[in-house]
Each structure stands twice: as C-alpha cells, then as structure tokens.
Amino acid sequence: MRAGHTDAADPYIMCIGDNGTCCIWNGHLMRAWRWIFLTLFGIVLSGIASIAAPTASLTIGVLAWRGDEKARQQWEPTRATLQAAFPEYNIVLRPIGLKGMEAALAAQELDFFITNPGNYIEMEQRYGASRLVTLESVRVGAPAASVGAVIVSRFDRPDIRTLADLRGKTLLGVSHEAFGGFQIGWGVLQQAGIDPFTDMAGVTFAGFPLDNIVTQVVNGHADVGTVRACLLEEMAQEGRIEMDDFRILNPQHVDGFDCALSSPLYPNWPFAKARQTNHVLAKRVAVALLEMSPQSKGGAGQSWTIPLSYQPVTELFKSLHIGPYTLSAGQVFREFLQRNKGWFLLALALVILAALHVWHTEFLVFKRTRQLKESQEKARLRLAELAHVSRQTTLGEMARGLAHEINQPLGSISNYAAGSVRMIKNGVASAQLEEPLREIAHQAEHAGRVLKRIRGFVDNRASPREKADINALLTEAIDLLGAELRQADITVQSRLAPDLPQLSVDGVAIEQVAVNLIRNATEAMAHQATGPRILQVTSERDKRDDTRLRVTIRDSGPGLDADALDHIFEPFNSDKSSGMGLGLSISHSIIESHGGMIYADNNPDGGLSISFTLPVDQGNHE
Amino acid sequence: MSTTDAPLIHVVDDDEGMRKSLCWLIASVGLECRAHVSADAFMAGFNDKRPGCLLLDIRMPGLSGLDLQQVLQRLNSSLPVIFLTGHGDVPMAARAFKAGAFDFLEKPCNDQVLLDRVQEAVAEHRRLLAERDQQAELRQRINALTDRERQVAERVSCGLRNKEIAADLGISQKTVELHRHNVMDKMQVDSVAALARIWAQADT
Numbered sequence: 001m002r003a004g005h006t007d008a009a010d011p012y013i014m015c016i017g018d019n020g021t022c023c024i025w026n027g028h029l030m031r032a033w034r035w036i037f038l039t040l041f042g043i044v045l046s047g048i049a050s051i052a053a054p055t056a057s058l059t060i061g062v063l064a065w066r067g068d069e070k071a072r073q074q075w076e077p078t079r080a081t082l083q084a085a086f087p088e089y090n091i092v093l094r095p096i097g098l099k100g101m102e103a104a105l106a107a108q109e110l111d112f113f114i115t116n117p118g119n120y121i122e123m124e125q126r127y128g129a130s131r132l133v134t135l136e137s138v139r140v141g142a143p144a145a146s147v148g149a150v151i152v153s154r155f156d157r158p159d160i161r162t163l164a165d166l167r168g169k170t171l172l173g174v175s176h177e178a179f180g181g182f183q184i185g186w187g188v189l190q191q192a193g194i195d196p197f198t199d200m201a202g203v204t205f206a207g208f209p210l211d212n213i214v215t216q217v218v219n220g221h222a223d224v225g226t227v228r229a230c231l232l233e234e235m236a237q238e239g240r241i242e243m244d245d246f247r248i249l250n251p252q253h254v255d256g257f258d259c260a261l262s263s264p265l266y267p268n269w270p271f272a273k274a275r276q277t278n279h280v281l282a283k284r285v286a287v288a289l290l291e292m293s294p295q296s297k298g299g300a301g302q303s304w305t306i307p308l309s310y311q312p313v314t315e316l317f318k319s320l321h322i323g324p325y326t327l328s329a330g331q332v333f334r335e336f337l338q339r340n341k342g343w344f345l346l347a348l349a350l351v352i353l354a355a356l357h358v359w360h361t362e363f364l365v366f367k368r369t370r371q372l373k374e375s376q377e378k379a380r381l382r383l384a385e386l387a388h389v390s391r392q393t394t395l396g397e398m399a400r401g402l403a404h405e406i407n408q409p410l411g412s413i414s415n416y417a418a419g420s421v422r423m424i425k426n427g428v429a430s431a432q433l434e435e436p437l438r439e440i441a442h443q444a445e446h447a448g449r450v451l452k453r454i455r456g457f458v459d460n461r462a463s464p465r466e467k468a469d470i471n472a473l474l475t476e477a478i479d480l481l482g483a484e485l486r487q488a489d490i491t492v493q494s495r496l497a498p499d500l501p502q503l504s505v506d507g508v509a510i511e512q513v514a515v516n517l518i519r520n521a522t523e524a525m526a527h528q529a530t531g532p533r534i535l536q537v538t539s540e541r542d543k544r545d546d547t548r549l550r551v552t553i554r555d556s557g558p559g560l561d562a563d564a565l566d567h568i569f570e571p572f573n574s575d576k577s578s579g580m581g582l583g584l585s586i587s588h589s590i591i592e593s594h595g596g597m598i599y600a601d602n603n604p605d606g607g608l609s610i611s612f613t614l615p616v617d618q619g620n621h622e
Numbered sequence: 623m624s625t626t627d628a629p630l631i632h633v634v635d636d637d638e639g640m641r642k643s644l645c646w647l648i649a650s651v652g653l654e655c656r657a658h659v660s661a662d663a664f665m666a667g668f669n670d671k672r673p674g675c676l677l678l679d680i681r682m683p684g685l686s687g688l689d690l691q692q693v694l695q696r697l698n699s700s701l702p703v704i705f706l707t708g709h710g711d712v713p714m715a716a717r718a719f720k721a722g723a724f725d726f727l728e729k730p731c732n733d734q735v736l737l738d739r740v741q742e743a744v745a746e747h748r749r750l751l752a753e754r755d756q757q758a759e760l761r762q763r764i765n766a767l768t769d770r771e772r773q774v775a776e777r778v779s780c781g782l783r784n785k786e787i788a789a790d791l792g793i794s795q796k797t798v799e800l801h802r803h804n805v806m807d808k809m810q811v812d813s814v815a816a817l818a819r820i821w822a823q824a825d826t
Binding site: 414420436487 | 636637640642643644646647650651683684708730731732733734
C-alpha cells in the first residue's frame with residue numbers, strides 16, 4: 001500500500017493541485033473561487049516545482065494500537081472514501097505506533113494522520129497538526145462523536161457504592177495508553193481524589209478486547225473495571241451480560257448520550273493534517289470525509305463529523321500528567337509537594353522547629369560558653385588583681401630589706417662622690433679620681449638593677465602567658481629577697497637543673513609564687529633556735545611526669561604540725577605577725593591557674609618543703 | 623705603741639660596696655683604713671692599742687654589730703665604736719649608746735659629719751689611750767713603793783699629818799718623814815696636793 005510513496009513526493013502535492021485537480025472536483029458550490037485561488041496559488045508555486053509526478057501519494061498515518069493489520073482494516077473505509085474522491089492520488093495508509101507518529105510528523109513523512117485524542121493534542125502542540133474532522137462511531141442507537149468511560153463493579157458488592165469506596169480495591173483497564181479504555185476513567189478517579197496507582201490495591205491492564213474487562217469484573221478477578229461507555233450496552237444487546245448485574249459508579253447524564261456513563265464526554269479520534277499539508281487540499285479532504293456516511297459504500301459504519309473541541313482532552317491530560325504534560329522530575333516533585341501540602345507544611349514546620357531548637361541549643365551553648373569564658377576571664381582578672389595587691393603588700397613587707405638593698409649602693413656612691421670632691425679641692429691629680437668614678441658607675445648600676453627588679457615584681461601590666469625560663473624566675477626572686485635573706489642570716493643553696501624546657505607562664509606571677517614561698521621559709525627559719533639556716537631552692541623535671549617541672553623551696557625551720565599543714569594554702573590562715581596571710585593562698589591559686597599543683601610536706605630531717613609543678617610549654621598554645 | 627702613732631680606722635660591713643667606699647673615703651683624708659667583711663674577721667686581728675675607731679654596720683650575718691660591741695666591752699677595749707646603719711631605729715640606737723657607742727650614724731651620711739666624727743673618735747681614743755698610759759705609769763710608780771711607803775702615801779694624800787701617821791702606824795715621826803720623802807721621790811711629785819691628785823687618779 002505504501003508503494004509509490006516517497007519522501008520526495010511530498011513537496012509536489014501542491015503542484016499536483018496545480019495540474020488540474022479542480023477540473024475533476026465535482027459538485028461543490030465554492031468550486032469557482034477555489035479554482036481561481038488554487039490556480040493563482042499554483043502559478044506562484046509553479047516556479048518552485050520542477051517535476052510533476054503522474055500519480056502522487058497522500059500518506060495517512062494511522063495509530064496502530066492493535067497491530068498494523070488491524071489498523072489497516074479499521075481505517076480501510078476511510079481510505080477507500082478518500083481514494084474514490086481523489087483518484088489522481090494514491091492514498092496510502094501507514095500504520096504507525098505512538099512514537100513512530102511523532103517521528104514521522106517530525107520528518108514530514110505524513111500528509112494526514114488518524115490517532116487517538118491524547119496523541120493528537122500532543123502532535124498538535126509539538127508539530128502544529130490540526131484536526132479536520134472527528135470520528136463518529138456507531139454506538140448503540142445513534143452515532144456519536146464523543147467518547148466517555150464507565151466505571152463498573154458487580155452490583156452485588158455492597159462494599160462498593162461510590163468512588164470513595166474504591167480505595168484499597170483493584171482496578172482493571174485496557175492499557176495505560178488507552179484513552180477510552182483507561183485514561184478517561186483514571187481522570188474520573190483523579191477528580192474524586194483517588195490516585196489509582198497509590199490509593200488503590202492495584203491497577204491491572206487486561207489488554208484488548210475490552211470485553212475482557214467486563215468479564216473479569218463479573219468473575220470477581222477485579223473489583224472494578226473502567227471501559228469505554230456503551231460497551232456494556234453493546235454486550236447486553238448481544239446478550240452476553242445483564243446490565244442489572246452491574247453497578248455504575250459516579251453515574252453521569254449527558255443529553256443525547258444514552259449509554260451509562262461515569263465520566264464527562266470527550267471528543268472521539270480526529271483525522272488531522274500535518275503542518276506542512278496544503279490547506280486547500282486539506283479542506284477538500286475534510287469535505288470528502290464529512291460526506292462519508294456510515295451507510296455509504298465502503299463506509300462500514302465509519303463516519304466523520306465536524307471537529308469537536310479537544311480542549312477537554314488537554315485538560316484531562318494536564319490533570320493526569322500524561323502525554324505532552326508528562327512531568328519532569330522537578331514537576332513530579334512539585335506536584336507531589338502540592339498534593340501533600342499539608343504533610344509537607346507539617347514536616348517543614350517540624351524541620352523549622354527542629355532547626356529552631358538546634359539553633360536555640362547552639363545559642364544557649366554559645367551563650368553559656370561565653371559566660372563561662374567570661375567568668376573564667378573574670379576569675380583570672382580577679383586573681384591577677386588579687387595577686388597584684390598581694391605583690392604590693394609583699395613588697396611593703398619587704399620594704400626594709402629593699403631599702404637596705406638600695407641604700408647600700410647609694411651610700412657607697414655618696415662616699416665616693418664626697419671623697420672625690422674633697423680630693424679635687426686638695427688639687428689631687430684627676431687620674432686618681434678614676435677609681436671612685438668607676439665605683440660610682442658600678443654602684444649606680446647595681447641600684448638600678450634593684451629598682452628594675454622591684455618594678456618588674458609589682459608591675460600591674462596585663463600579664464600574658466609568655467615563654468619563660470623557670471631558673472631565671474627563681475634567681476630573680478632570690479635576688480629580690482637578697483637583703484632579707486642576708487639579714488636573716490640564711491644561706492641560700494640554689495640547685496637549679498640546667499637545660500630545663502621553657503614554660504608558658506605569667507612570669508611575674510610565678511616569680512611572686514617563688515618570692516612568697518622563700519619569704520615563708522625565711523619567716524619559718526626565724527623560729528629556728530639552732531643550726532645553720534639553710535634555704536634550698538631546687539628546680540628539676542618532675543620525676544613522675546616529665547611533661548612537668550618541679551620547683552621545691554626547702555627550709556631548715558621547725559616545720560609544721562599536721563593540722564597546720566592541712567590548712568597551709570587556705571587564706572588568712574597565717575600565724576605570721578606581719579602580712580595578710582594571703583601569700584600561700586594566692587600562690588596556690590596562681591599555680592592552679594597555670595595547670596600546676598602545689599604541695600607542702602615536712603622534711604624527714606626537719607623543716608618544711610613546699611613544691612609546685614608546672615606544665616612545660618608544648619609549643620601549641622596560641 | 624704610743625698615743626702619737628698614726629691612727630688606724632676599722633670598717634666592718636658585709637656589703638662590699640659600702641665597705642670599700644667607706645675605706646676609700648677615709649683614706650682620702652689620709653687616714654689608714656682597714657676593711658673587715660664580718661665581726662669575726664675583725665676580731666681575728668683585733669688590736670686596740672693603736673689610736674683609731676671602729677665603723678660598724680649593725681645588721682650583718684653572723685655576729686651582728688651590737689654583738690661585736692658587747693664582745694669589745696667584755697675585752698675592756700677603749701676603741702670607740704661608731705655605728706652605721708641603713709635602717710636605724712630608736713631602740714637599737716638607745717641600746718648602742720647604753721653600751722657606750724661613740725656615735726650612731728645613718729647611711730648614707732654626710733661625709734663631713736662622718737669624717738669629723740671619725741676624727742673626734744680618734745682623738746677620744748688617743749685621750750683614752752693616753753689616760754691609760756698615764757695610769758699604767760702611776761700604777762708602776764705605786765707598785766715601786768714598799769708596803770710601808772704605800773701606807774704612808776695613802777695617809778698623806780688623805781691629808782693626815784706626820785704625827786698622826788706615826789701614831790696610826792705605830793712608827794716614829796722620823797721614820798714617817800723618811801718614808802714620805804721616798805714616796806714623793808718615787809711618785810715624782812713635789813707637793814702633797816699633786817700626790818693626792820694622782821693617787822685619786824690611780825684609783826687605788
């Protein structure tokens with residue numbers, strides 16, 4: 001049947017019209033002006049045309065939904081009608097699948113096509129196809145250009161009375177692509193808020209013939225079936241079923257449509273032209289088809305009527321998201337969101353609540369952390385302040401010794417200076433003044449060092465943790481207390497281990513601890529009746545933990561009884577006549593704030609040892 | 623040894639700067655000065671026969687200045703002690719003066735004051751040494767007297783007449799006169815008044 005049809009033939013359709021087609025077109029009122037129009041059109045186009053084929057083909061694509069042969073058989077009456085009307089053409093039917101239809105239109109291989117309403121609207125949208133006429137099917141009673149669906153169940157199923165009862169039931173249809181045999185029914189369910197694919201127990205496609213569906217519902221293989229409207233009536237007429245055995249769900253009534261109906265009516269299959277097909281030819285074809293009657297020769301019950309609006313089909317497809325309205329992943333998601341708005345809003349609210357909770361928790365943690373840091377910082381500052389006050393107090397207590405320490409060089413300077421003046425008056429040679437002047441400079445330096453030491457000790461600068469050498473700090477403390485120690489007739493034995501690692505400490509504070517401990521030892525030895533007064537200052541790596549240094553201040557005094565030893569680091573727990581009794585307590589706080597420990601023990605051979613440990617600088621602090 | 627010998631000043635101070643500068647200052651006025659690091663070091667070479675004085679720091683490790691003063695007192699030393707202190711206080715000064723300190727100066731003190739006091743102390747020491755020498759000589763003269771002569775001298779210096787002395791001692795007036803002549807001769811005096819004076823000085 002496709003013989004003679006070639007792709008190359010298509011552009012010549014117009015030329016064919018030009019070659020006297022109107023001469024053989026008989027019996028039409030408009031013939032005269034059409035002739036003029038076509039002639040003119042033909043003249044215009046004749047320049048493009050080069051070769052006129054004696055017999056050209058008009059190819060009609062037909063949707064072969066039940067196989068090529070079935071399709072040819074089905075549309076043969078229509079083809080025959082057209083062939084009769086257009087003897088100059090070879091009218092060819094080209095059975096084609098849904099996908100093939102699209103490809104053929106895209107390639108402009110078809111002049112006309114017959115397809116289902118769903119496929120048509122898709123082709124209309126994508127390839128600018130337009131329907132010429134709509135199929136009229138002979139149903140029970142009068143021919144109808146509309147199709148509808150009926151959803152049926154067995155009448156004796158008391159559990160199925162309305163569409164709402166279909167949740168959890170099984171549904172039978174022809175196929176997913178069947179318009180009257182499934183899609184219309186699907187649309188009805190969708191409208192009723194039931195998605196057959198998710199809300200029902202299952203959807204089964206029985207395939208052709210449609211009768212199977214009815215039979216299986218009767219047999220109870222499926223709870224409900226959706227079939228083209230009028231099928232039941234046809235079957236009943238043939239005596240194969242009794243209408244009373246069925247319940248029509250969601251019954252509808254449309255004037256002029258006598259079959260049982262569950263859905264709105266949709267237009268039947270269209271006969272459409274491809275975009276590129278000549279309008280004049282198309283009009284002629286339309287006229288020929290409209291004149292075809294079911295009773296006409298070769299009509300075989302097939303007829304065409306004026307085209308119906310396919311808009312309802314578009315709406316249906318939109319709502320079902322099929323055909324041209326098949327959703328992309330994003331659209332599916334949006335649709336899903338839309339349909340489950342409530343749940344999503346709830347989930348969103350929960351997520352927001354959870355987020356708020358997390359945020360709130362984070363905020364609280366942040367706030368508490370900051371408060372903790374602030375309070376730690378406050379505590380640190382308080383300790384620093386207290387330590388500073390304590391240093392000033394200590395310095396006050398040390399004033400006598402320090403005054404002596406400064407007075408000595410001053411006195412010495414005074415002596416040299418006065419003597420020099422006297423010598424100059426007596427006319428002594430200036431060379432003799434070299435020695436006293438050198439001594440003056442030396443003594444002034446000494447006094448300066450003492451003052452610097454004092455200033456460094458009592459400085460109230462914010463003391464950051466700095467790298468420090470513990471031995472340097474201990475030596476500084478011993479020097480600061482030099483006068484006091486000498487006057488108290490105390491011999492200092494420094495046992496400072498060489499090559500100790502650096503500490504990361506507030507140097508002034510640690511020196512203060514050393515000063516406090518040495519002064520404490522000095523006071524203890526004031527009560528020492530006999531024997532030499534010996535102060536031992538030891539620095540070493542902690543024997544138990546080599547990430548720590550240990551400093552021990554050991555005196556030869558009377559030591560402490562157990563009770564006093566227990567409370568030695570408590571504030572105001574001093575039996576000293578001078579001072580506030582805060583020295584050891586502050587030392588304790590300072591060492592703890594540096595991550596160290598402080599201990600007091602009586603020596604086996606008399607006297608007290610106070611030792612403290614400090615972590616060595618690991619080099620990873622800020 | 624003589625009171626006319628050049629004076630020697632002693633400085634005892636544990637602070638080297640102070641010790642050295644003091645000695646240097648003293649030396650700058652032409653006085654000999656010897657510095658000692660501690661009381662013990664001073665005592666090791668103690669000799670107070672030469673005129674001079676001791677500049678002594680009060681607070682020192684070991685024997686303190688006040689302790690040293692006591693030691694010197696026990697030794698009946700005439701060496702004047704000038705205390706030097708960086709932190710003098712009233713009770714300490716009182717104790718020092720009670721124990722016979724020559725002076726109590728605060729460091730740093732005016733060099734003129736210090737040197738004046740040193741000179742005065744040296745003069746005082748000279749005087750004391752001279753006194754001591756004199757007494758020693760008197761004692762020597764007294765020791766040269768016989769027991770009878772001493773008895774007579776004692777009574778003469780108390781203003782007794784020869785007759786009373788003779789009666790008291792149970793010897794003849796002539797013998798008293800002989801003894802009296804010897805006493806005046808040995809004691810190198812030419813009048814009863816002079817005898818009475820040095821007899822009191824000798825503090826017999």
